Amino acid sequence: MSKTKKYLDIFWTFFKIGLFTFGGGYVMLGIMQTTLVDKKKWLTEDEMFDLIAISESTPGPFAINAATFIGYKRAKFIGSFFATLGTVLPSFVIILIVSYFLNAFESNLYLQNFLKGIQAGVGVLIFRASGRLAKKLEKNFFNILLFFLGVIIALFTNFSLIYLLLILAFFGIASSFVQKEKVFNKEPKLNNEKEDHDDNN
């Protein structure tokens, strides 16, 4: 594929993603999963999940973060430029139009009803997207505990996700050191001892 074609492909793919994300950030997750992982195969399900986790701890809208990152992966700086441009352009143009015709936009009943319908339906998309992510995680005690921690904090407090992630990052780092110690403290095996194969790695 020629460079130009590649750039156009990136631009157009993200343009479509940017165009069809109604009602906010997480809806885009579902569309990205379908487009980027299933159709285009530009990243694996695991890479997508990593990207989401990283994006939640870096500034900016997930859409931009994801576009920049995936665009870079496909075609370095120019790729990230076109991906981000593609993502931003639809909203930019549409909001300009809406702002200009604001009264007409708000008083058009058909449009408003159509949009209300979308607002009602997008919750399902977000559930679906999160279900897909959840499938990737082992259902062990650790994960389930953290999941409920996230749910409870999101549901009952105003505690910002980023502060929570900062605290978790601390535990994450701490746990790496604990693991390191375990490895160093293992006793050396004696030659005439039967080897006990531990397949838990």
Add this chain to the structure above:
Amino acid sequence: MIIINLLKLFWTFFKIGLFTFGGGYAMIPLIEQEMVNQGYLTIEQVYQFIGISESTPGPFAINIATFTGYQIEGVLGALFATLGVVLPSFIIILIIARLGDMLIQNRVAKNILSFFKPTIIGFIIVAALNVMLKAVFGDMQNFDFSWQALVIFSVITLVSVGFKKLSPLILILLSGILGLLLYMI
């Protein structure tokens, strides 16, 4: 004069872009503050716009930057504001991407991510819940039960479960059409 306004717009939204972690709605308090302090929008306009941007495509941050920029200095204003809000992420992610796989394969980073992932799913599910509850029951401030929203949510859920491979776009379209029909009753 215009150039000063444009630069101010750029800078205001650059700050907003830089300090907003993890998704659009977390930035609402910051946006309220900045818009009102800079005299760009009244608080009512901010809320009006939050409502509008829930039905327009694209991330909330981009939407409100474009909208506010337009109010202040027309298309050029929209451009500078949007550029401002996008640039911090763009730069930071470029740096991370450049550092590359080295960063992601790193054992400590992997550990950190393993703590993040289940927690984030928890947050996302609550976000889904909030979106649904808001559509069906209205805001905290104005309780407003919408049977149409309940029906649409149920229908889309059933369709989504029944036809697992269905593209989100089709579901979005379907929701919109159902809205058109049901809200007219």
